[in-house]
Amino acid sequence: MESLNSATFDAIRLLATGDSELWGIIGISFRVSTTAILISIPPSLLLAFMLANGRFPGRRLLISVFSTLLSLPAVVVGLTLYLVLSRQGPLGDLRLLFTQSAMVLGQIALCVPILVAMGHSAFQAADRRAWETARTLGASPLRALLTVMHEVRFGLFAVLLAAYGRIIAEVGASMMLGGNILNYTRNIPTAIALETSKGEFSQGIALGIVLLLLAFGLNGLLHYFQGKGRFAT
Amino acid sequence: MTSFVNIQFSNLSKRYRRRSILDGVDFKLHKGQCTLLCGTNGSGKTTLLRIMAGLEKPDTGTISTGLGEIKWRSYRRALQAKIMYLHQHPYMFDATVRQNIAYALRHGYSAAERDKHIDEALQWADLEPLAGVSATTLSGGESQRVALARAWLRAPAVLLLDEPMANMDQESRLRTHALLRQLKSEGMSIVLTSHDELQFQSLTDRQLRLKDGRISTDSIQTQAENVSAFPIGQTARHHTA
Ligand SMILES: Nc1ncnc2c1ncn2[C@@H]1O[C@H](COP(=O)(O)OP(=O)(O)OP(=O)(O)O)[C@@H](O)[C@H]1O
Ligand SMILES: [Mg+2]
Numbered sequence: 001m002e003s004l005n006s007a008t009f010d011a012i013r014l015l016a017t018g019d020s021e022l023w024g025i026i027g028i029s030f031r032v033s034t035t036a037i038l039i040s041i042p043p044s045l046l047l048a049f050m051l052a053n054g055r056f057p058g059r060r061l062l063i064s065v066f067s068t069l070l071s072l073p074a075v076v077v078g079l080t081l082y083l084v085l086s087r088q089g090p091l092g093d094l095r096l097l098f099t100q101s102a103m104v105l106g107q108i109a110l111c112v113p114i115l116v117a118m119g120h121s122a123f124q125a126a127d128r129r130a131w132e133t134a135r136t137l138g139a140s141p142l143r144a145l146l147t148v149m150h151e152v153r154f155g156l157f158a159v160l161l162a163a164y165g166r167i168i169a170e171v172g173a174s175m176m177l178g179g180n181i182l183n184y185t186r187n188i189p190t191a192i193a194l195e196t197s198k199g200e201f202s203q204g205i206a207l208g209i210v211l212l213l214l215a216f217g218l219n220g221l222l223h224y225f226q227g228k229g230r231f232a233t
Numbered sequence: 234m235t236s237f238v239n240i241q242f243s244n245l246s247k248r249y250r251r252r253s254i255l256d257g258v259d260f261k262l263h264k265g266q267c268t269l270l271c272g273t274n275g276s277g278k279t280t281l282l283r284i285m286a287g288l289e290k291p292d293t294g295t296i297s298t299g300l301g302e303i304k305w306r307s308y309r310r311a312l313q314a315k316i317m318y319l320h321q322h323p324y325m326f327d328a329t330v331r332q333n334i335a336y337a338l339r340h341g342y343s344a345a346e347r348d349k350h351i352d353e354a355l356q357w358a359d360l361e362p363l364a365g366v367s368a369t370t371l372s373g374g375e376s377q378r379v380a381l382a383r384a385w386l387r388a389p390a391v392l393l394l395d396e397p398m399a400n401m402d403q404e405s406r407l408r409t410h411a412l413l414r415q416l417k418s419e420g421m422s423i424v425l426t427s428h429d430e431l432q433f434q435s436l437t438d439r440q441l442r443l444k445d446g447r448i449s450t451d452s453i454q455t456q457a458e459n460v461s462a463f464p465i466g467q468t469a470r471h472h473t474a
Contacts, residue, residue, distance in 0.1 A: 129324035
């Protein structure tokens with residue numbers, strides 16, 4: 001397949017020469033996903049901690065709900081939010097559909113279950129005495145929480161990386177909620193889908209390379225942290 | 234809540250599953266006294282201590298101070314600043330010994346003052362050589378000394394210790410004993426548990442025995458002669474709680 005070879009060369013050329021359209025798409029991807037995960041982290045980790053350490057009615061139910069949501073298909077999230085945000089939907093007046101905000105909302109819906117369910121497991125690995133010691137030494141609940149987070153930081157890093165890895169490569173929700181508008185809501189996965197369907201492979205391959213490198217990078221970090229976590233205990 | 238000590242726990246009970254562990258415990262915490270809580274394995278010593286520390290909620294019972302009865306919630310909130318609980322195996326944060334001790338420091342000090350207080354605490358517990366070591370690698374006896382240094386630095390009104398000398402060699406025991414004596418002489422009320430009644434005789438003002446979920450004797454002991462095994466410098470306190 002001679003055209004594939006030339007498309008790959010083209011892809012590398014696009015990446016290397018700093019093609020503005022290509023790098024714009026990459027920027028949108030990172031901006032949207034980073035915003036989504038930063039918004040999701042505080043409430044999700046707080047909930048994860050409460051699920052791991054609290055005793056309140058409905059705790060078990062919440063845990064199983066979030067573990068179920070872990071495997072929620074992105075297109076279902078996309079569809080649900082689409083209906084909510086569309087003109088006739090309950091939040092239609094906000095005019096959020098086909099904006100970056102809608103994409104952020106979709107990605108929040110996708111990464112919160114990961115952060116909560118996996119964060120819950122990470123917090124369960126913490127020694128109960130960590131919290132109790134922090135409190136008895138006079139720490140406020142917030143400071144004690146931060147202390148416990150520090151104690152299980154390697155596990156939590158793994159959770160964050162898993163969540164980020166999912167939302168940055170997710171195509172279904174971004175496509176439906178963002179609308180794949182160039183220079184605005186077109187991110188890496190939706191661009192790949194579009195370019196491929198048009199038969200223009202070079203940009204798709206270039207973006208695929210970026211995702212692949214990102215996956216390698218995240219995995220490398222993950223192994224690094226897990227290795228550290230093992231030695232630390 | 235100024236006179237936090239002289240606090241009375243009445244009719245405390247606690248069950249786990251359907252098993253009754255504590256069943257009508259009456260206990261008064263006297264200011265400045267050292268109380269030994271003994272009893273066989275599983276008699277509920279740790280449970281009672283954790284209730285006093287606010288870490289475990291009793292099923293029934295009342296708590297009152299000189300000002301009258303207080304609710305469990307307000308007890309928990311008030312004791313946070315006043316009571317300190319040391320686990321049988323003290324927990325060391327994943328940080329250096331110095332940082333572990335610094336955690337106990339109250340707020341409102343300048344960086345220089347903090348350093349000075351931490352240095353004093355390290356010296357007090359004879360931990361200077363270990364200051365930069367990762368605390369998670371310490372031995373049981375060394376961790377116990379870090380925990381005591383935290384207590385010294387924090388200076389709570391009440392110090393609760395769960396079997397502070399279990400699994401310790403003779404030298405560590407003497408050392409711990411001396412450190413506890415210091416804390417007591419500074420006015421801390423101390424409650425400690427042990428299944429060995431003799432171990433703390435020279436330190437304790439009274440001994441209580443937990444049996445069948447109740448306190449069976451509440452004997453006031455005449456205080457034995459103070460025989461400090463280890464000379465310890467550094468008696469002047471640098472702050473008050
Ligand atoms: N969280 C818990 N869940 C269920 N049972 C518990 C719990 N904590 C304590 N128990 C039970 O309560 C009883 C008393 O425990 P506790 O730890 O207070 O005894 P102890 O006097 O401190 O014993 P030891 O001398 O061995 O330390 C034990 O039989 C224990 O199994
Ligand atoms: Mg015990």
